[in-house]
Amino acid sequence: xxxxxxxxxxxxxxxxxxxxxxxxxxxxxxxxxxxxxxxxxxxxxxxxxxxxxxxxxxxxxxxxxxxxxxxxxxxxxxxxxxxxxxxxxxxxxxxxxxxxxxxxxxxxxxxxxxxxxxxxxxxxxxxxxxxxxxxxxxxxxxxxxxxxxxxxxxxxxxxxxxxxxxxxxxxxxxxxxxxxxxxxxxxxxxxxxxxxxxxxxxxxxxxxxxxxxxxxxxxxxxxxxxxxxxxxxxxxxxxxxxxxxxxxxxxxxxxxxxxxxxxxxxxxxxxxxxxxxxxxxxxxxxxxxxxxxxxxxxxxxxxxxxxxxxxxxxxxxxxxxxxxxxxxxxxxxxxxxxxxxxxxxxxxxxx
Numbered sequence: 001x002x003x004x005x006x007x008x009x010x011x012x013x014x015x016x017x018x019x020x021x022x023x024x025x026x027x028x029x030x031x032x033x034x035x036x037x038x039x040x041x042x043x044x045x046x047x048x049x050x051x052x053x054x055x056x057x058x059x060x061x062x063x064x065x066x067x068x069x070x071x072x073x074x075x076x077x078x079x080x081x082x083x084x085x086x087x088x089x090x091x092x093x094x095x096x097x098x099x100x101x102x103x104x105x106x107x108x109x110x111x112x113x114x115x116x117x118x119x120x121x122x123x124x125x126x127x128x129x130x131x132x133x134x135x136x137x138x139x140x141x142x143x144x145x146x147x148x149x150x151x152x153x154x155x156x157x158x159x160x161x162x163x164x165x166x167x168x169x170x171x172x173x174x175x176x177x178x179x180x181x182x183x184x185x186x187x188x189x190x191x192x193x194x195x196x197x198x199x200x201x202x203x204x205x206x207x208x209x210x211x212x213x214x215x216x217x218x219x220x221x222x223x224x225x226x227x228x229x230x231x232x233x234x235x236x237x238x239x240x241x242x243x244x245x246x247x248x249x250x251x252x253x254x255x256x257x258x259x260x261x262x263x264x265x266x267x268x269x270x271x272x273x274x275x276x277x278x279x280x281x282x283x284x285x286x287x288x289x290x291x292x293x294x295x296x297x298x299x300x301x302x303x304x305x306x307x308x309x310x311x312x313x314x315x316x317x318x319x320x321x322x323x324x325x326x327x328x329x330x331x332x333x334x335x336x337x338x339x340x341x342x343x344x345x346x347x348x349x350x351x
Contacts, residue, residue, distance in 0.1 A: 003024060005024045006026075006129050007128050007289050008126065009021070009022060009023075010065055012062055013062065014062075017328035017331050022327070023063075025213075025317065027129050028123070030078035031278045034077075034134060035075075035076070035078065035133075035134050036074075036082055036130070037073065037074060037090060040071050040074045040347060041071050041149070041347060041349070042070040043175075043345070044069075044334050044345065045155065045183065046065075047117070048066045060120065061122070064119070065096065065130075067119040068119040068120060068154050069152075070092055071092070071140060071149035072130075072348060073086075073089055073090065074088040077134070082133045090137045090342060091146075091149040091306075092153065093153060095110055095117050095157075095302075096136055099112070101113070106146050107298040107299060108298045109304075128347055136299070138153075144310055147318065148285030148309075148318065150344060151318055152314070154296070156309065157204075157296060158184050159185075159245070159331070160301055162267045162294045163188055164195070166292045167267050169197055169243050171195055171197060173241075173243060174261075175245065177199060177201050178202050178246050178252050179203065179247065180212030181211065181212070183267060185201065185212075185247075187314070191314065192245075193217075199219075201213075201217040202228050203220060203222060204222065204224050206222050206225075208222075218230075224255060233259065239253045240287075242261055243265050245268035247269045248272055249271025249272060250271065250273045250274035250275070253277060254278060257283050263289070266291050266292065268293060268294065269293075269295060275341055279291075316342060317340065317341030319341040324345050
């Protein structure tokens with residue numbers, strides 16, 4: 001008997017958008033403890049661009065189907081899986097640990113040695129069907145749109161871990177968030193405001209600054225036309241800011257340590273402008289600063305974030321939607337730095 005086929009994006013070799021190949025593959029079968037999801041929507045992240053382009057010194061398990069953020073419905077369950085009826089609306093926590101470990105047992109899956117992410121270490125959601133671990137499923141309420149359910153897991157989890165867990169942001173503090181239009185920054189602004197903090201954003205256009213303010217920020221600056229360092233000093237009353245959320249890297253991080261108040265924290269989850277930089281350590285020890293790294297977050301944090309999203313206290317933003325066949329155009333949109341919020345792929349569609 002012939003197996004069912006599905007459409008999927010495959011990366012066989014790193015490169016430009018021509019590396020994104022649409023292929024017919026056999027529909028995967030869920031193993032013990034796994035669930036097959038009929039994918040409705042998949043959101044793009046910069047991780048998908050890195051999978052396509054490649055990262056020097058890092059080996060991806062090619063060929064690979066990218067896509068770490070996706071939503072849909074339960075299609076089939078593997079042995080031992082209960083509580084997930086066929087048709088149940090779900091989205092997927094993007095990270096997992098395959099073995100039992102102290103880190104996984106404590107909820108810090110992202111610190112486990114075998115931590116993986118769908119679409120990076122195994123096939124992800126840029127396909128009509130995807131197989132995931134049952135523990136990574138998140139039930140989506142009937143009234144909540146499936147496109148938005150695909151638009152929040154990775155970025156809101158990443159931002160939550162940065163702002164809440166790593167920086168322990170307090171209601172009276174001032175928080176600077178760079179690159180207001182990125183998915184992580186959109187989430188970081190909302191989370192910091194939910195905590196009661198004052199928030200300033202930087203962005204590369206007046207339009208993005210305006211959208212950053214509409215997203216909840218109290219103040220914003222266009223770094224292309226204004227001196228953002230001077231603006232931060234003025235906004236903070238020359239005292240400095242308490243928290244800086246930075247995933248830009250070389251273009252912003254060295255200046256950031258000078259803009260922190262005593263006891264301030266700078267947290268970074270990426271370096272889109274470059275990882276190699278000169279950093280002056282004098283303010284770090286003179287002002288008792290903390291420079292913190294952050295990657296993803298645990299499943300417990302993911303569930304807390306999902307509760308807040310589904311309750312309407314956090315709101316994922318969608319910039320644009322593309323059909324699966326136009327995945328290359330979707331990558332171009334993400335790479336253009338014109339997007340504010342998430343770029344989505346419509347795969348099965350539906351609400």
